[in-house]
Amino acid sequence: MEYERPQFYHVMQYAADADGDVIDMVSGNPDWEPPAALRDGLREYADADPADFQYPPSEGLVDLRAEIADRRNVDPERVVVTNGTGEANYLAMAGALDRDAGDEVLLTDPVYPYYPGKASMLGAETTLVPTERDGSLDPERFREAASDDTALIVVNTPNNPTGTVYDRETMRALADLAEEVDATLLADEVYDHFDFTGGFESALTLDSDRTIVTTGYSKSMAITGFRVGYAVFPEDLVGSAKTRHMLVNVATSRPAQYAVLRALRGTDADYYAGARELLSQRVETFTDALDAAGAEYTSPDGAFYVLARFDGFPGTMANAERLVDEAGVAGMPGETFGTTRSEWLRFALVTPRVEEAAARLTDYFG
Amino acid sequence: MEYERPQFYHVMQYAADADGDVIDMVSGNPDWEPPAALRDGLREYADADPADFQYPPSEGLVDLRAEIADRRNVDPERVVVTNGTGEANYLAMAGALDRDAGDEVLLTDPVYPYYPGKASMLGAETTLVPTERDGSLDPERFREAASDDTALIVVNTPNNPTGTVYDRETMRALADLAEEVDATLLADEVYDHFDFTGGFESALTLDSDRTIVTTGYSKSMAITGFRVGYAVFPEDLVGSAKTRHMLVNVATSRPAQYAVLRALRGTDADYYAGARELLSQRVETFTDALDAAGAEYTSPDGAFYVLARFDGFPGTMANAERLVDEAGVAGMPGETFGTTRSEWLRFALVTPRVEEAAARLTDYFG
Numbered sequence: 001m002e003y004e005r006p007q008f009y010h011v012m013q014y015a016a017d018a019d020g021d022v023i024d025m026v027s028g029n030p031d032w033e034p035p036a037a038l039r040d041g042l043r044e045y046a047d048a049d050p051a052d053f054q055y056p057p058s059e060g061l062v063d064l065r066a067e068i069a070d071r072r073n074v075d076p077e078r079v080v081v082t083n084g085t086g087e088a089n090y091l092a093m094a095g096a097l098d099r100d101a102g103d104e105v106l107l108t109d110p111v112y113p114y115y116p117g118k119a120s121m122l123g124a125e126t127t128l129v130p131t132e133r134d135g136s137l138d139p140e141r142f143r144e145a146a147s148d149d150t151a152l153i154v155v156n157t158p159n160n161p162t163g164t165v166y167d168r169e170t171m172r173a174l175a176d177l178a179e180e181v182d183a184t185l186l187a188d189e190v191y192d193h194f195d196f197t198g199g200f201e202s203a204l205t206l207d208s209d210r211t212i213v214t215t216g217y218s219k220s221m222a223i224t225g226f227r228v229g230y231a232v233f234p235e236d237l238v239g240s241a242k243t244r245h246m247l248v249n250v251a252t253s254r255p256a257q258y259a260v261l262r263a264l265r266g267t268d269a270d271y272y273a274g275a276r277e278l279l280s281q282r283v284e285t286f287t288d289a290l291d292a293a294g295a296e297y298t299s300p301d302g303a304f305y306v307l308a309r310f311d312g313f314p315g316t317m318a319n320a321e322r323l324v325d326e327a328g329v330a331g332m333p334g335e336t337f338g339t340t341r342s343e344w345l346r347f348a349l350v351t352p353r354v355e356e357a358a359a360r361l362t363d364y365f366g
Numbered sequence: 367m368e369y370e371r372p373q374f375y376h377v378m379q380y381a382a383d384a385d386g387d388v389i390d391m392v393s394g395n396p397d398w399e400p401p402a403a404l405r406d407g408l409r410e411y412a413d414a415d416p417a418d419f420q421y422p423p424s425e426g427l428v429d430l431r432a433e434i435a436d437r438r439n440v441d442p443e444r445v446v447v448t449n450g451t452g453e454a455n456y457l458a459m460a461g462a463l464d465r466d467a468g469d470e471v472l473l474t475d476p477v478y479p480y481y482p483g484k485a486s487m488l489g490a491e492t493t494l495v496p497t498e499r500d501g502s503l504d505p506e507r508f509r510e511a512a513s514d515d516t517a518l519i520v521v522n523t524p525n526n527p528t529g530t531v532y533d534r535e536t537m538r539a540l541a542d543l544a545e546e547v548d549a550t551l552l553a554d555e556v557y558d559h560f561d562f563t564g565g566f567e568s569a570l571t572l573d574s575d576r577t578i579v580t581t582g583y584s585k586s587m588a589i590t591g592f593r594v595g596y597a598v599f600p601e602d603l604v605g606s607a608k609t610r611h612m613l614v615n616v617a618t619s620r621p622a623q624y625a626v627l628r629a630l631r632g633t634d635a636d637y638y639a640g641a642r643e644l645l646s647q648r649v650e651t652f653t654d655a656l657d658a659a660g661a662e663y664t665s666p667d668g669a670f671y672v673l674a675r676f677d678g679f680p681g682t683m684a685n686a687e688r689l690v691d692e693a694g695v696a697g698m699p700g701e702t703f704g705t706t707r708s709e710w711l712r713f714a715l716v717t718p719r720v721e722e723a724a725a726r727l728t729d730y731f732g
């Protein structure tokens with residue numbers, strides 16, 4: 001086995017095993033309430049007919065796919081409901097590689113570690129393409145890195161870990177590049193509801209037949225444990241994705257699909273705006289403290305992570321463990337996200353204790 | 367893509383689109399009530415703390431794995447909770463092939479079509495080994511078929527579609543063969559609760575470090591839509607299986623895991639015995655009618671399928687469609703299960719209308 005487990009669980013376990021009180025800023029678990037309609041959906045489902053407890057259609061509940069297709073303005077046939085965005089990304093990457101268009105996957109650096117993990121599992125080679133210090137992505141760098149062997153370009157926007165929202169021009173250039181080199185562009189948009197700029201546009205609007213868009217409800221509905229996501233495929237890739245989904249998982253868990261559908265229909269914009277506002281405030285609180293601690297940091301345009309660089313304290317696993325032991329704050333070492341952020345640490349702001357964590361970091365580094 | 371979608375959905379769709387009333391004997395969906403404790407579990411979970419809606423441990427809820435390990439008398443570390451038995455089989459097959467012990471998978475003939483589908487998806491070659499007309503399996507045939515390239519032997523017991531329960535001696539011989547040729551034995555025991563003989567023994571009791579056992583709750587708790595199953599791996603294969611599970615699915619849906627744990631703890635033996643008794647009666651009703659129709663058939667020792675052969679009416683897709691249109695009964699064509707049962711049709715007894723279906727078949731063929 002040449003592929004590796006992502007290191008998130010290692011740091012979480014280290015923090016859980018620590019003696020003192022540790023604030024978890026590792027996991028990407030929202031800490032707020034799921035939509036009320038989601039809980040209602042579970043209650044309704046608990047009383048459903050036994051027939052409703054049996055296999056849903058493999059590609060997802062008919063009503064859920066229709067609801068998604070309607071909201072995203074796409075043909076329902078292009079939608080596959082998956083076991084979270086994780087499976088959606090797996091299907092997308094496998095589909096792009098199964099085309100026999102090459103064995104190489106271009107990834108951003110820094111990179112969300114599941115992407116290279118999946119690529120290696122699928123037998124692909126990965127090439128990391130550096131993004132800029134401000135988090136932005138220069139499509140020219142991808143053009144230079146691309147070759148005949150390039151089958152797939154993967155980007156995550158809003159981005160984990162940089163918080164950057166790639167603009168439409170950038171995404172258009174990547175989609176064009178994919179078309180030119182006979183590759184596929186995968187846009188993972190799982191943080192699409194956490195755009196602080198108001199300017200985020202989904203890659204679906206590019207209307208490119210070489211672009212796959214994935215997302216899910218884990219973050220937007222605060223239900224990472226439910227495992228409901230989806231992918232929107234170009235027409236010529238959706239058939240093989242449905243087959244792989246069927247052969248790997250048969251279908252996505254039905255109670256979770258039902259509850260998500262109920263929540264989609266019964267949740268208004270205030271719910272999502274409330275979470276965004278909460279996160280905006282946390283970003284401000286946390287980055288103020290980083291200023292006080294003399295750290296360099298990224299100010300996210302979206303998602304819910306902040307990268308911070310403390311002089312003389314590079315983002316190694318050893319330092320992440322030291323921060324747990326000595327400051328009582330658990331963050332992810334930047335070295336686990338590729339090569340360009342090895343001096344940095346990533347902090348997830350999905351804890352009510354952001355202010356206290358910020359104070360601990362200020363004390364420790366200030 | 368060289369792998370194909372299993373044909374179940376085609377027949378179900380054909381039956382659903384038919385003009386007249388059609389009795390569905392295609393799908394393997396139990397038609398009885400799930401355990402009451404399962405519904406209670408869903409209700410409890412609907413009121414849970416938001417933290418309980420977040421990622422469970424990737425390999426499964428701690429308490430669920432402990433409960434399974436305790437019941438199966440294995441180390442919890444060997445248990446991976448999966449998105450149904452389907453994912454468990456996928457992980458098991460991928461793990462056996464990732465060992466670089468060969469590219470060939472030995473399957474029984476007749477065969478559950480998902481196995482060759484998964485094998486092809488994973489890049490393996492498949493060899494079908496015929497079982498006997500009475501459903502039994504002669505390990506010598508597998509020994510003759512095995513070669514240096516054999517990486518995996520897959521059997522399903524109680525068997526779909528034959529209903530045969532392989533005895534301990536047979537399974538021992540297959541496990542020994544796997545050890546001799548440096549291969550892995552996968553025993554899919556998803557029908558383990560539907561053993562009419564009382565003699566079924568899990569392959570776990572063989573205590574072979576070359577055997578993987580998979581099963582799930584889809585059939586035993588009448589919840590095919592929940593997607594909760596598990597695999598018990600030998601120690602040296604469990605690590606890579608956990609990694610693949612994480613990279614493909616991250617985790618198994620948590621509300622479903624929670625409800626299954628609650629049902630495991632809160633359901634007594636009468637529930638399972640009741641379903642077995644119901645199925646036994648249906649087998650008798652159905653096979654009596656097949657006698658009246660002059661058909662040859664298998665009398666299942668387990669699972670809930672009957673294979674029937676009608677003279678001059680081979681088990682082709684065209685004939686399965688004809689039976690839908692002309693008799694109002696939907697069954698699976700034997701030709702979709704390999705080569706040895708191409709004269710047969712498979713009928714699933716998980717419908718309250720078994721008696722009426724039997725009468726229709728008697729009328730049509732009698």
